[in-house]
Amino acid sequence: MTLSYRPVRLGIYSDTLVPRADGVAVSMEAAGRALCELGVQLEVVAPYKSKSHQSTLPIRSVPGADAWGRDYRLGMLRPTRNKPEYDVVHVHTLGPVGVAGLYTAWRRDLPVVLTWHTDLEVYRQHYAEIRLAMWLAGKAWRAGLGAPRGYQNGCTEVQNLLRAVDLVIAPTAKVEQQLDDLGCEAPTVVLPSPTLPMPAPSVSVAEIRRQLNLGVQDPILLSVGRLSGEKNDELLLQSFAELLKIRPDACLVMVGGYGDRRRVTQLVDRLGIGPRVRMPGVLPRAELAGYYLAADAVVICSISETQSLVAHEAEAAGCPLVVVDPWLYRGHERTRTFAPAEPVGLAAVIGKTLRAPDSTRRWAPRYRPAPLEHAEKLLALYEGLASQRPPAPGGVAAVG
Structure with a gap:
């Protein structure tokens, strides 16, 4: 069986974007640039206007508001008649925009990939908004409102989210173990995240x-x-x-x-x-x-x-x-x-x-993994998932 290749059309959903310095934004930007080099037609959906981000990726900006007392923005996706023509949806966060990406995939029966960037169990201890969101989601789903595909009453909110994705990417073996402890039933792949090249120091x-x-x-x-x-x-x-x-x-x-x-x-x-x-x-x-x-x-x-x-x-x-x-x-x-x-x-x-300052030390990047190597592995995963569903017009062809 062979896969007849056409450019993959990828929808990336994220609640964060560079210049935010968090690891999700930086690694997503590095991977996205490399995917574009490989010919992937991608669109990043994020709550940042063109004047407030520094991403070089194609961005579909959605409304958002600065979260009071926090250093991030809350996205607000409104219903739209426009149906994005994706072959695969890749979700990087589980904020409002990321969750909207999950529902976009579920409603259109698209394969969805979730990168588990965040230790949700630790974060929910420190962020009341995460605890509130999970509680509200659980109440709504048990009432039959917007439950993920394959929803089961006996599972936790996180387990139900994980059950409803086609593939989970774990950046490290630690995350793979965390997912196993959470009872993740979706296929999981360990794929280390890339980072953006560090520029030459601008200050001595x-x-x-x-x-x-x-x-x-x-x-x-x-x-x-x-x-x-x-x-x-x-x-x-x-x-x-x-x-x-x-x-x-x-x-x-x-x-x-x-x-x-x-x-x-x-x-x-x-x-x-x-x-x-x-x-x-x-x-x-x-x-x-x-x-x-x-x-x-x-x-x-x-x-x-x-x-x-x-x-x-x-x-x-x-x-x-x-x-x-x-x-x-x-x-x-x-x-x-x-x-x-x-x-x-x-x-x-x-x-x-601590050791004595070394004035002769120089910046010598050793990036692991290289963004292009990471993107090639991602693309193979996308193509494998897309080949299992009927292609969108102009997208990845089915296995034949």
Whole structure:
């Protein structure tokens, strides 16, 4: 049996988009660009207008509103008579836009792929809106309103979502295990996410230290990621307070958006570490590259990471990396240092990891996997799914 190839028409649904610095937006952009190089005709549906995003992909902007107290937008899809002609739908998030993508696929009997980017069980502990959405969905589905295809009363809301997709992509073996623990019945493929190439640093190490008001020998401990509970920032700050007892000249630089800035700043004040903490916010990637070079160590305290592009970026910069998640350490023993997930032990490991600043260190990217390699594997999956259904006009032909 052979597959007569025509360009795959792909609908990508996401609640996030670059320049947001989260891993979903960055990896989706990298994969999307590579898919376009392979001739895939794709459209990204996202709640961002052309003036508020930096994506190079074809975007179908849908209405959205900034979420109060959050660093993301809530999309609002309205019913439309236009029927997008897709061969495959790929959903990257489970916010309003992502869920709308699932329903688009179900109503039109299209194959749907879901990349499990987020540890939903951890996130629902920190985001009331996720708990509310899952509760409302469960109530509606049990009442027979909008239930996913193949809905079963005995399954959880997450299990019912997973049962209704044709393929789940797990970025890591850790995610594959999480999906198994959740009772995922859909076929699952482990496919590591790509990342965008890091541009050359736009700012020098000396300039960064000047901006941060640090001496040339003050060790910089860098954390990159949203400042919010699921990233375990409480452990990060408590361990830094312990680190200052043995390295009072150290400085913690927390790069990222403010998921809950007031809580973070209150904790910094309570620990009395404010003079040695810097929070420059979200940085352009060219500037972030300079921060990686300036750092004497990078620490990842989160145990909810599903792909951890930050870890790969730190390694590409030749920066010592400390992690507390065993899954982030496994298979990377040569380039990462494991530490216990408690303040005193973590501080001790960081103290041993910090080394004298190296002005000769250069950015030497080692991207794993290459975006084009990732896209080729994705395309093979899309073609396999599309061949199992009658093709849309001009789309992928059926197996013959």
